[in-house]
Amino acid sequence: MAMEFFNNNINNGIVQNPYDQYHDFAQAVFDELWEDTTQIRVIKEQSYPFIDEYTEYEARVDTVSEFSVNTNKMSGDFIKVIYRDIDHPLNHKGQKYKYKTDGTNEEWYLCYDRLNDLNLTPDFKCIRCNNYLTFIKNGKIIKEPCSIGYEMTSTNANVTKDATVAQRRLVCLVQGNDNTKDFEINQKFILQHKQAFKITEVNILQQENNMTEDVTMYTMYIEWIPITSNDNLELNLADYYNSVYDVEINSSNLSLVNGDTGQLTATVKLNDETQSNIDISWSTSDSSVISIDSLGNYQVTGSDGSTATIRAYIDGNEIIYDEITIDVVAIATDNKEIVINPTVMTGRLLEGLSVNISYGVYNNDVLTTDIVTVTPSGASASDYSLTYGTNIVTVTNINKSSIPLTLTFESGILTPKILEITLGGIL
The missing domain is CATH 2.40.30 (Elongation Factor Tu (Ef-tu); domain 3)
Known part of the structure; x- marks a missing residue:
């Protein structure tokens, strides 16, 4: 009867259960510690899953004797961190922290002994990155x-x-x-x-x-x-x-007029092999003349006679770059043409394999939004398949053909470009 009365009081919120009471007492101890502000420090904790984002917390930070820790026989600088909130989310080994050891200069730390919420005063330990x-x-x-x-x-x-x-x-x-x-x-x-x-x-x-x-x-x-x-x-x-990297802007120097827009592209090579998984960044020497975004889209805002240099570089590696100069002129000269890559197919496309062919209309080496149509002829449609993307077509050889596949690229009155592909067998 007494236990039933006690449980009812807990359920009705009249009294706390033992766990909640213990928890609140423990939190009250930490709240009291935080009254001594001379011991409070600021530490930044990395987000998890690990990304380059940090959250700032108040914490008590103490040193830890090297003789009382064990991190695979490492010697170095160790700190112990205690948060005010005893319910702070569990952290992880290897998690990065930023802490100003001397109160001025921020340093990196790695967690090697994560929070243990089974302790009365949950803390964790970090080692300084040296x-x-x-x-x-x-x-x-x-x-x-x-x-x-x-x-x-x-x-x-x-x-x-x-x-x-x-x-x-x-x-x-x-x-x-x-x-x-x-x-x-x-x-x-x-x-x-x-x-x-x-x-x-x-x-x-x-x-x-x-x-x-x-x-x-x-x-x-x-x-x-x-x-x-x-x-x-x-x-x-x-x-x-x-590992020799190289960046090449797919355009020579340009002469454009105020208001012109377009997109520049660049090719990255590693040991002379074209790479498709490396990000390119763009910059301009004078944004009041030419502005350019992360995708190479530009807009000319300068007046006649002004000049800017456009640079393409590997994202995170600015020492690998290429540059072109854009001059702003009063009257633009159109020089449109259809560009395909590759321009010639050497050898055979073996059965079961594919090849990507990029195409587009370029004006003074700058990709335009003009539409290009791709027309196949020659080989039977059952011997190949065409898959289209943005300014790219993928040709897949389904069956060997004695008649080559011919692709014709056309746009308005521009001179068409023709590419011939031999569809081979398995070998």
């Missing part, structure tokens, strides 16, 4: 914060009967994300523009959540290797000259 791993991915220069240290058991020189050799193996902690997920054994990095190291071991076995199988922090061993002529010490990039 270096960057710099590398190129899809043409973009990536600088990934990391924490590097010696193995605690291997900080001394190794003494042999022949010589004393310095310990060359380091431990590196780095966030597991889209930029780092493709790290592999023997991948090379330059540190501090002076020394080269390669990955000898990657530990990606510690899943943060065995339901999603996410690994949010990687523990890597890196070992010293010599600098070579392929390394770029100035850019801090290893094997830089093994």
Whole structure:
């Protein structure tokens, strides 16, 4: 009877259940701590899933003795963070934090011991990032914060009967994300523009959540290797000259009039091979003359005699670029033509394979919105298929044909362009 009376009072909100009462007492303790504002700091927590967005929180930040932590024999700077809200969402190993250790300069930290909501005072621990791993991915220069240290058991020189050799193996902690997920054994990095190291071991076995199988922090061993002529010490990039990127604007210098609009395009090549998965950014030297957006769409706003330089560069890697000059003139000269790429098909298109053919009307090397019609002839329609996209047609060989497929590209009174494709067999 007494228990029923107690439960009814809980259900009616007259009294708290034991859990809620304990929770409120614990929160009250934290609220009291926050009355001492001299201990309050500001820390920025990265969003999860990991993206470059941060939320600012008040927190109490204390140092942690290196002898009381265990992060795979790492030595470095450690902090303990306590939030005021004891119901703060669970964080993750490898999650990035920004914190002004000296109150002025913001530094990166990685969480290595996440929030434990089973404790009376839930806290988590971070290690300071003391270096960057710099590398190129899809043409973009990536600088990934990391924490590097010696193995605690291997900080001394190794003494042999022949010589004393310095310990060359380091431990590196780095966030597991889209930029780092493709790290592999023997991948090379330059540190501090002076020394080269390669990955000898990657530990990606510690899943943060065995339901999603996410690994949010990687523990890597890196070992010293010599600098070579392929390394770029100035850019801090290893094997830089093994991957030669190039950007080329698909247009020469232009003369346009005020009010003209259009779209510029550019081609990115890696070791002379055209790349389709690398983003291009655009900029103008004078937006009062020519404005241009991220897709290369431009508008001429300058007066007769003004000039601007348009630059196309790999997104995140401005040292790889191409430029053209646009002069604003009083009267424009039309020079329209149909452009197709490729212009000639060498060899046969084998059965089951496809080829992409881009096309468009260009005026002074600038793509226009003029419509181009594509007319097939020759080979039987049962021997091939055509799939159309924006300024592109994909030709797929279904069956071998003794009669070539001929594509005719036409637009108004412009001179047509013709492309002949031989539909081969399997071999």
